[in-house]
Amino acid sequence: MLAWKQRSKSKEKPGGQPEAEERDGGPAGSPASMEPLLVVRGVERSFDVGSQKLRVLKGIDLELKPQQLVMLKGRSGSGKTTLMNLMGGLDVPTQGQIYFRGQPFHEWDDNRRTKIRRKDIGFIFQAYALMPLLSAYENVELTMRMAGVPRSQWKARATECLEMVGLAKRMHHRPFELSGGEQQRVAIAKAISHRPSLILADEPTAELDSQMAAQVMAVFREIVATENISICMTTHDTTIMEVADHVYEMVDGVFV
Numbered sequence: 458m459l460a461w462k463q464r465s466k467s468k469e470k471p472g473g474q475p476e477a478e479e480r481d482g483g484p485a486g487s488p489a490s491m492e493p494l495l496v497v498r499g500v501e502r503s504f505d506v507g508s509q510k511l512r513v514l515k516g517i518d519l520e521l522k523p524q525q526l527v528m529l530k531g532r533s534g535s536g537k538t539t540l541m542n543l544m545g546g547l548d549v550p551t552q553g554q555i556y557f558r559g560q561p562f563h564e565w566d567d568n569r570r571t572k573i574r575r576k577d578i579g580f581i582f583q584a585y586a587l588m589p590l591l592s593a594y595e596n597v598e599l600t601m602r603m604a605g606v607p608r609s610q611w612k613a614r615a616t617e618c619l620e621m622v623g624l625a626k627r628m629h630h631r632p633f634e635l636s637g638g639e640q641q642r643v644a645i646a647k648a649i650s651h652r653p654s655l656i657l658a659d660e661p662t663a664e665l666d667s668q669m670a671a672q673v674m675a676v677f678r679e680i681v682a683t684e685n686i687s688i689c690m691t692t693h694d695t696t697i698m699e700v701a702d703h704v705y706e707m708v709d710g711v712f713v
């Protein structure tokens with residue numbers, strides 16, 4: 458199992474709020490100097506609720522660079538999940554633009570976004586979302602099957618991903634035979650198996666105790682470094698924000 462390599466990049470703002478620094482200023486070719494993977498520009502999202510319009514996102518700007526781990530924090534109902542759904546092409550903005558690898562998600566229909574999403578984006582949820590009758594290995598294989606990865610690559614890649622998350626010895630266990638932290642690590646192995654460039658994780662550590670949450674964050678840092686993946690995750694847990702490259706705080710549909 459990986460050790461949790463804590464990165465002390467955050468600073469205390471005068472108001473006592475942790476403010477993460479970006480890893481800018483690195484040499485040419487470092488993550489900070491690369492083209493953004495995802496660009497969110499002036500994004501707004503409203504929902505019709507009865508005869509009312511509910512304005513949830515009110516002008517969001519965000520950039521996610523390759524090999525970056527960013528976190529969204531904010532109170533319940535502030536709009537984090539709504540934004541993640543837009544970033545992952547599950548929904549489209551009412552206003553504004555979303556470019557994923559330069560492709561205009563905001564202009565595309567659902568079919569076109571779904572094709573990109575299956576190949577290039579991985580999702581991780583609070584509640585693991587594993588198939589209960591399939592083993593850890595079979596769960597990972599299923600994602601590759603759905604993403605169109607050639608069958609000849611399934612075995613080696615599923616094994617590699619489960620080893621990466623520290624589950625080499627638990628590969629043939631089914632979800633109910635695994636702890637919460639282990640199940641979440643299977644979910645991570647699933648999410649990275651088809652080699653996406655972006656992982657979106659909604660409260661991935663919410664169900665875990667602090668030690669298991671730390672293990673999951675260690676795995677996230679490892680895959681950002683070795684798999685050329687960027688991660689955007691939501692969290693309420695201030696202790697894990699230390700490992701982020703950048704923390705965005707959302708209040709009532711805007712970043713502060």
Ligand SMILES: Nc1ncnc2c1ncn2[C@@H]1O[C@H](COP(=O)(O)OP(=O)(O)OP(=O)(O)O)[C@@H](O)[C@H]1O
Binds near residue numbers: 506534
């Ligand atoms: N499809 C929808 N129709 C109407 N209202 C919606 C819809 N989706 C989200 N909302 C509303 O938008 C607001 C923001 O919801 P969202 O789930 O994005 O918040 P959140 O910050 O992720 O909260 P939490 O931390 O509890 O998950 C909430 O008031 C929610 O009820």
